[in-house]
Amino acid sequence: MKKIRVLCILILAMSMILTACGGAKKSTTLNLYAWSDYVPQQLLDDFSTKYGITVNYDTYESNEEMLAKLQAGASGYDVIIPSDYTVAIMIKQEMLEPLDMSQITNFGNLDTRFTNRDYDPGNKYSIPYQWGTSALVYDKTLVPSEPKNWTDLWDPAYKGRLVMLDDERELMGMALQVLGFDKNSTNTIELNQAEAKLVELKPNILTFDSSTPENTIINGEAWAGLVYNGNASLAYQSDPNVVYICPTEGCTIWFDNLAIPKGAPHKDAALQFMNWVLDPQQSVLITMEFPYSNPNKAALDYLKANDPTTYESYMAFSGTNPPDTFLANATPIKDVGDATTLYDNLWTDFKSR
Amino acid sequence: MSEKKSSIWLRIYSVLVYGFIYAPILILIVFSFNTQKLNIRWEGFTFHWYEVLFKDGQVLLATKNTVIIAIISTVVATIIGTMAALAMQRYRFPFYNTSETLMYIPIVIPEVVMGISLLVFFVMIKFTLGITTIILSHIAFNVPFVTLVVRARLHGYDRAIDEASMDLGANEITTFRRVTLPTIMPGVLSGAMLALTLSLDDYVITYFTAGPGSTTLPLRVYSMVRFIVTPEINALSTIWVAIIFIILVIGQIAQSKRA
Amino acid sequence: MISEQASGNVKQKFSLTRLLRENQIAQGLFLISPANIYLFIFIVLPLILVAGLSFLSRGTYGQVEFRFDITNYTRLFDPLYGKILLFSLGVGLGTTVICLVVGYPLAYFLAHAPTKQRSLLLFLILLPFWTNFIIRIFAWMIILRSGGVLDSLLQWLHITQAPLNLLYSPTAVMIGMVYEYLPFVVLPLYTSLEKIENSLLEAASDLGAPPWKAFLRVTLPLSVPGMIAGTILTFIPSMGMFVVPDILGGAKTILIGNVIRNQFLTARDWPFGSAASMILMLLTMIFTLYYTRKAGFGEELLV
Numbered sequence: 048m049k050k051i052r053v054l055c056i057l058i059l060a061m062s063m064i065l066t067a068c069g070g071a072k073k074s075t076t077l078n079l080y081a082w083s084d085y086v087p088q089q090l091l092d093d094f095s096t097k098y099g100i101t102v103n104y105d106t107y108e109s110n111e112e113m114l115a116k117l118q119a120g121a122s123g124y125d126v127i128i129p130s131d132y133t134v135a136i137m138i139k140q141e142m143l144e145p146l147d148m149s150q151i152t153n154f155g156n157l158d159t160r161f162t163n164r165d166y167d168p169g170n171k172y173s174i175p176y177q178w179g180t181s182a183l184v185y186d187k188t189l190v191p192s193e194p195k196n197w198t199d200l201w202d203p204a205y206k207g208r209l210v211m212l213d214d215e216r217e218l219m220g221m222a223l224q225v226l227g228f229d230k231n232s233t234n235t236i237e238l239n240q241a242e243a244k245l246v247e248l249k250p251n252i253l254t255f256d257s258s259t260p261e262n263t264i265i266n267g268e269a270w271a272g273l274v275y276n277g278n279a280s281l282a283y284q285s286d287p288n289v290v291y292i293c294p295t296e297g298c299t300i301w302f303d304n305l306a307i308p309k310g311a312p313h314k315d316a317a318l319q320f321m322n323w324v325l326d327p328q329q330s331v332l333i334t335m336e337f338p339y340s341n342p343n344k345a346a347l348d349y350l351k352a353n354d355p356t357t358y359e360s361y362m363a364f365s366g367t368n369p370p371d372t373f374l375a376n377a378t379p380i381k382d383v384g385d386a387t388t389l390y391d392n393l394w395t396d397f398k399s400r
Numbered sequence: 401m402s403e404k405k406s407s408i409w410l411r412i413y414s415v416l417v418y419g420f421i422y423a424p425i426l427i428l429i430v431f432s433f434n435t436q437k438l439n440i441r442w443e444g445f446t447f448h449w450y451e452v453l454f455k456d457g458q459v460l461l462a463t464k465n466t467v468i469i470a471i472i473s474t475v476v477a478t479i480i481g482t483m484a485a486l487a488m489q490r491y492r493f494p495f496y497n498t499s500e501t502l503m504y505i506p507i508v509i510p511e512v513v514m515g516i517s518l519l520v521f522f523v524m525i526k527f528t529l530g531i532t533t534i535i536l537s538h539i540a541f542n543v544p545f546v547t548l549v550v551r552a553r554l555h556g557y558d559r560a561i562d563e564a565s566m567d568l569g570a571n572e573i574t575t576f577r578r579v580t581l582p583t584i585m586p587g588v589l590s591g592a593m594l595a596l597t598l599s600l601d602d603y604v605i606t607y608f609t610a611g612p613g614s615t616t617l618p619l620r621v622y623s624m625v626r627f628i629v630t631p632e633i634n635a636l637s638t639i640w641v642a643i644i645f646i647i648l649v650i651g652q653i654a655q656s657k658r659a
Numbered sequence: 660m661i662s663e664q665a666s667g668n669v670k671q672k673f674s675l676t677r678l679l680r681e682n683q684i685a686q687g688l689f690l691i692s693p694a695n696i697y698l699f700i701f702i703v704l705p706l707i708l709v710a711g712l713s714f715l716s717r718g719t720y721g722q723v724e725f726r727f728d729i730t731n732y733t734r735l736f737d738p739l740y741g742k743i744l745l746f747s748l749g750v751g752l753g754t755t756v757i758c759l760v761v762g763y764p765l766a767y768f769l770a771h772a773p774t775k776q777r778s779l780l781l782f783l784i785l786l787p788f789w790t791n792f793i794i795r796i797f798a799w800m801i802i803l804r805s806g807g808v809l810d811s812l813l814q815w816l817h818i819t820q821a822p823l824n825l826l827y828s829p830t831a832v833m834i835g836m837v838y839e840y841l842p843f844v845v846l847p848l849y850t851s852l853e854k855i856e857n858s859l860l861e862a863a864s865d866l867g868a869p870p871w872k873a874f875l876r877v878t879l880p881l882s883v884p885g886m887i888a889g890t891i892l893t894f895i896p897s898m899g900m901f902v903v904p905d906i907l908g909g910a911k912t913i914l915i916g917n918v919i920r921n922q923f924l925t926a927r928d929w930p931f932g933s934a935a936s937m938i939l940m941l942l943t944m945i946f947t948l949y950y951t952r953k954a955g956f957g958e959e960l961l962v
Contacts, residue, residue: 491687
């Protein structure tokens, strides 16, 4: 009994100490809700220092989780970072606040290739944050021959040697493109054929992994696969034999954006934050820390002037800086509305085989 | 199977099982000193990740939240659960079957469903999401686990002891405190330990019932892991384990001193 | 005894306490109320929402529309879901059985360990489970992966020559599942075994029974409540567990847990997800109640 009492007292003491360390709350705060390891701490700290605003950085694991929570009615968040197709959905469901562009004076720093895109014409609700691709990665010393197309991966020589994103849209999209169809197809016949094609590929797949697929490549367990550019870049950092290409059949381009959910409690702080992120010196911090592509032209110029070595590495690898030949075949994923149910059925069936 | 012989085989077996249980923990600890940041192969020794950990404000905040939530929800759930277990193992009352069914629901319900339903519920009654909603949710899923474990302990409990105590002049409350409770204490503690474990580790339900600034360790770690599993997480686990281990050892010393 | 409170206005409280003291039903109700009330508010009410949700429809953008729709339930009759359910049952059953087999001797050891050490040993079993769930599984990846810790160890000991390729295989999944659910089995078993009195075993031996027979006829049957509790705590959650098969198994299989999660998070078809959840809950509830009643666990009568 005594032992339990001692234990309880210790635990209680610990929790009291921890609570005391909470500290006083500042009057102005910003509630950021985004992917984790996506916004550099330095950027947030500099923002806090400059404007005297405390930033709460809460995280989610996927667009859908964030969407599910906000659709259920959760509130309190000021800035979110949804992907392109999620922005489109949220606009249609009137879940975003229109942006007061007069507060976002740094908007001109963005490369115009990435503004005014079809998921948010005129950037009324969102500002591009980072962008990237999902495409074919392989280790040229491990593969039997360097794959040029997705179809090459169906070769039995790849048995148990592929790593794929655990994403129904990416894989179905890839299969659809291999068959010559549109990656956002809603046609039942085309979709069924795509699933059948994927079933043929399944024996070659070692693992489905959307979080750290690069580890299987680095470790040599997988020789090739479909991954995000961030994964490919990380693999490349550890293994210079890694190659990342966009096959002519097609690959995906994605854009993540800053946006303000409807009813955000600190709208002005949110706009200040968005403008802050667009500042070249701040934006550059993102590129220095994370292996994605930066839509901020002024930031890249700044990087070139101040850190040519990092700039060179950024420009040299197709994961961070895809050449035009790469981008020519890259298309975005779009929401398929009611066909989502069909995609899900087929994916469930595919996984159960 | 004489006492002595079974002891040796049983002991060896138990050591092996403990080894199995601790294998990943040892790996975590060892790799927390690894220079390679990808947690695949060992490359070199460093304290770097511990530095990173102590500067990581988000992780520290998450840890604080997690501990508070776990302790409060465990204590409340243990009290409610033990009472319920006593009720169910010793008494017959109206709606007994309903109560029993009710008790099993949180165990059989998929976590996503519980999480979303609680979220919608809180939103509907206009209760702001935050630490409190997380605690309320944790208590909800902890109660049945405590009840189940304590019931297993109570099954076959011989009421004769209680009756003897009362015959000797103690009232119901004293009997409970001095006779019943100590006897069922291993069960109560086991239940509490289970509840604590569940609360410390919960991701799904916490995800849906958390609000801005109330992030917990499982949420933080889950997200960190989406990007890259750096040894900073290993460092966190190592320290966590070390602290609890020290508390246990202190508790054990206090125990043996008493005897 | 009852304290002599000679004050008039205490009379009211007096009879309530007496009621609780003397009336068994009142006692029972008093003890069960906190749990009932709490669970009603935080489980039943939200669940009614889910039940309601299961009859609505999915809008084009994944929002919920107030159109009555029974197809969420009829869709579940597709053989695809039957197949997934059976597979999940198999995984759950396998995990539970292995956990019971592996965990029983350990629980027995704990129950017979010197009293002073028991709590410590118990805590030591749980300690690893106070690290984060995901990290533990990732640690297993480090151990099981090709060329990882296990491979290196076995090759160094010359037990194997080539990598075992354990990661992303069903074996890896089983290891992970058993690892995760072991405490859920050991704890209840321990509490059950611990209270078996030595006098019973002594009596058996006095009557001439060899130790193995005493175990079979005395210990084992008395530990059944613990086994039942352990089974419930393991079988049901493990059926819906998808994280271990996803991480250690390479996400190559699909379990009920995946299906339901996908509905809420990927397909964003909450009505269908709700319907699937209701059915799953119904099935597991039937199983649980039948199992506990039949095995005598829930039949403890008024003393």
